[in-house]
Amino acid sequence: MKRLSLTTAVALLAITVATAIAAAATKPIAFVGSYKGTATTTQTDNVIAIKANGTGTGTLIGAGKITGVGAGDSSQRPCIPFTGTGSMKGPTGTVIFKVIPGASSCGDDAGQFFTFTGKAAVLKATGKLLKAKGTLKLSGTYDRSSGAFTVKFKGALVK
Amino acid sequence: MSKFTALAAGLAAFAALSTSAFAGTDPAPFPAPSVGPLFIAGQTANTSGAMSSWFAPGSTVVFRAYAVDTKTSKLIVAANAKYFYVTIPNQPNVKLKYDPTAPGATARMPWSGTWKVPANYTAGIVGFKILAKSTAKRIGAFVQMPVATSQLTISSTAPVPFGNGPGAGASTAPADKTDIALYVDSVNGTSPVGAAKRPIGCTQTNVFKRGEQVVMRIWGFDLKSGATLSTDNIDTATVTFPGVAAMNLNYGAHGATGNKVFFWSVPWIVPAAYPLGDATVHVAFTTDSGKTGTFDYALTIVP
Numbered sequence: 470m471k472r473l474s475l476t477t478a479v480a481l482l483a484i485t486v487a488t489a490i491a492a493a494a495t496k497p498i499a500f501v502g503s504y505k506g507t508a509t510t511t512q513t514d515n516v517i518a519i520k521a522n523g524t525g526t527g528t529l530i531g532a533g534k535i536t537g538v539g540a541g542d543s544s545q546r547p548c549i550p551f552t553g554t555g556s557m558k559g560p561t562g563t564v565i566f567k568v569i570p571g572a573s574s575c576g577d578d579a580g581q582f583f584t585f586t587g588k589a590a591v592l593k594a595t596g597k598l599l600k601a602k603g604t605l606k607l608s609g610t611y612d613r614s615s616g617a618f619t620v621k622f623k624g625a626l627v628k
Numbered sequence: 629m630s631k632f633t634a635l636a637a638g639l640a641a642f643a644a645l646s647t648s649a650f651a652g653t654d655p656a657p658f659p660a661p662s663v664g665p666l667f668i669a670g671q672t673a674n675t676s677g678a679m680s681s682w683f684a685p686g687s688t689v690v691f692r693a694y695a696v697d698t699k700t701s702k703l704i705v706a707a708n709a710k711y712f713y714v715t716i717p718n719q720p721n722v723k724l725k726y727d728p729t730a731p732g733a734t735a736r737m738p739w740s741g742t743w744k745v746p747a748n749y750t751a752g753i754v755g756f757k758i759l760a761k762s763t764a765k766r767i768g769a770f771v772q773m774p775v776a777t778s779q780l781t782i783s784s785t786a787p788v789p790f791g792n793g794p795g796a797g798a799s800t801a802p803a804d805k806t807d808i809a810l811y812v813d814s815v816n817g818t819s820p821v822g823a824a825k826r827p828i829g830c831t832q833t834n835v836f837k838r839g840e841q842v843v844m845r846i847w848g849f850d851l852k853s854g855a856t857l858s859t860d861n862i863d864t865a866t867v868t869f870p871g872v873a874a875m876n877l878n879y880g881a882h883g884a885t886g887n888k889v890f891f892w893s894v895p896w897i898v899p900a901a902y903p904l905g906d907a908t909v910h911v912a913f914t915t916d917s918g919k920t921g922t923f924d925y926a927l928t929i930v931p
Binding site: 547548573575576577578582583584585586606608609621623 | 858859860863878879880881882883888890895916
C-alpha cells in the first residue's frame with residue numbers, strides 16, 4: 470500500500486510539473502503595436518505596389534520602426550485586397566510578419582482616404598518575443614494624398 | 629428663464645449633442661468617437677413606412693426612432709422615458725410616442741411622431757435633432773449622417789417612394805438588452821445594373837426596384853467600451869439578404885474632405901428575378917472581444 474502511494478505521488482508530481490511547464494510554454498502574450506508613417510503606392514495596370522515606413526511601439530519590443538512591402542489588386546471593388554510582408558523592430562526584439570489573404574483596403578468616394586483591415590501571421594520573432602508565433606489583427610488608415618498611414622496590431626502570440 | 633436656468637439648459641443641450649452622433653462644425657467626426665448616456669437612432673418615413681429623406685411641402689414626415697441606455701444596455705420604452713422628441717428649425721417640437729403599431733413606426737423603431745411640412749417651409753436640408761431623456765436622467769441626441777442627399781430635405785420636386793413601405797411583419801423587435809447599438813439605413817446606389825438611375829443618388833429609401841442598387845449603411849457603438857464600431861474593434865460585420873449569401877460590410881470614409889463620415893456599408897444589386905414584396909435583411913456584428921449585435925432591417929422590393 471505504501472509503495473503504491475509513493476508511486477502515485479511521484480506520478481502526480483510529474484503530471485503537475487509537466488502541466489505547469491506546458492502551461493508556461495503556451496501562455497499567450499497579448500501583443501499590441503501602434504505605428505504611423507508614410508507609405509507610397511504605385512499602380513501598374515491593376516497591381517498596386519505598396520511600400521511603407523513608420524515609427525511606433527510594440528509590446529515587449531519597444532519603440533522602433535515598422536517597414537512593409539506589399540501588393541494590392543485594384544480590379545476588385547469597392548475594397549482592394551492586399552497582401553505583403555513586413556517587420557516591426559525595437560530595441561528588445563523584432564517581429565517579422567506576413568499579411569495573409571483576406572486583408573482589404575476601402576477607399577472613400579474620391580479614392581484618397583483608405584481604411585484597411587486584415588490579419589498578419591507572425592513568421593519569426595526575436596529578442597523578448599523569441600519563438601513567439603500567432604496571428605495578429607491589423608487595422609489602420611492611409612491617406613493617399615499625403616502618404617500618411619497609421620496601423621495597429623493586436624492579438625495573442627504564443628511561445 | 630433665469631440666467632442659471634438658461635446656462636444649465638445650454639450645457640444640457642451641448643452635452644446632448646455630444647452623445648450618439650455629433651455633426652457639428654468641421655472637424656467634428658461622425659459618428660462621435662464614443663457613445664453618450666443614451667444611444668438614439670432615428671429615421672424619416674412616410675405614413676406607409678416607406679423610408680425617405682425627401683419630402684414635398686404639405687406632405688407628412690414620420691420621425692421614428694429607438695434608444696438604448698448605454699449603461700444598462702436596455703431599450704428605452706414608454707415606462708423609462710422622461711421625454712423623446714424632435715426639434716425642427718423654426719417649427720414646434722414633435723413629440724414621439726412609443727407605439728410600434730403607429731403609422732410609419734416599426735417594432736424596431738417604435739417611437740414615432742409626425743410633422744406636416746408647411747406649404748411655405750423653406751426648401752433645403754432640415755437639420756432636425758431627436759432628443760431623449762430617460763427616467764434615470766440619462767440624455768442623448770440623434771443627428772443625421774452629414775451626407776447631403778440622404779438628409780431630410782424639403783423640395784417641391786422631391787422624389788416619391790416607389791410604393792408603400794414594408795409591412796409590420798417584416799420588422800422584428802430587438803432584444804430587451806444589447807451589447808452593441810446600431811444605426812441602420814439604406815440608400816439608392818448610383819450604379820444600378822438593371823434599372824434606371826434615380827434623379828438623385830444616395831437618398832434614403834427602403835423601397836427598391838429589381839435591378840436597383842441597395843446600399844446598406846451602418847454605424848454604432850460597443851456599449852461596454854463605448855467605442856465607435858470600426859475595424860479597430862470589429863471582427864466580423866455582415867449583411868444577409870434573404871436567399872443571398874452573407875456579404876461582408878466595409879468600413880470606410882465617405883463624403884468630402886473636411887467633412888468625412890465613417891460608416892460600414894455594402895452595395896447590392898437586386899437581382900432581376902428577386903422575389904417581390906418585403907424582405908428582412910439581417911445585419912450582424914461581432915467585436916474582437918466576442919460581443920454581438922444584430923439588426924433586422926426591412927425592405928420592400930417592387931417590379
